[in-house]
Amino acid sequence: MSYQGLLLPLAKMLSVIENPKVLEIGLNRGFSTSSLVHNLISSCDSFTYEGVDVLLQKSVVSMLTSMHGSKVFGLGYNEDNANVFLYEANSLSFLPEKRDNGEKYDLILVDGDHNYATVLAELSFLKDMCHPTTVIVCD
Numbered sequence: 001m002s003y004q005g006l007l008l009p010l011a012k013m014l015s016v017i018e019n020p021k022v023l024e025i026g027l028n029r030g031f032s033t034s035s036l037v038h039n040l041i042s043s044c045d046s047f048t049y050e051g052v053d054v055l056l057q058k059s060v061v062s063m064l065t066s067m068h069g070s071k072v073f074g075l076g077y078n079e080d081n082a083n084v085f086l087y088e089a090n091s092l093s094f095l096p097e098k099r100d101n102g103e104k105y106d107l108i109l110v111d112g113d114h115n116y117a118t119v120l121a122e123l124s125f126l127k128d129m130c131h132p133t134t135v136i137v138c139d
Contacts, residue, residue, distance in 0.1 A: 022047065022049045024049070024108075025110050032109065048083055050086075056087075061075055105131075107135050108135070
């Protein structure tokens, strides 16, 4: 799913947070990813975007590395002061590690497997990775 109608309002919400942190599970072709990162660059002085997918498409990585203001870490990229972190991993392996490291996010987009058991497991990890005001959007 593409979150196109939600991304601008979500970016405006994030713009009032100092250094907002965003997690996107399931990047697919990167339509939401590119718009979200673009809006974060435009509306936030600093931010952290993390995207995880079992198979990151090269076109998504290329798009993000060429975007002005996007500094990418992951998949062979290691830009100084990175604000976009890309992980090619299964969310059910990735999330427990992030949770155990105490990671918290301001916005979480869940659009990965679309399997009830997987989404339920993801949400069970994510409940410990939220601030009181965190917004979670599921597809």
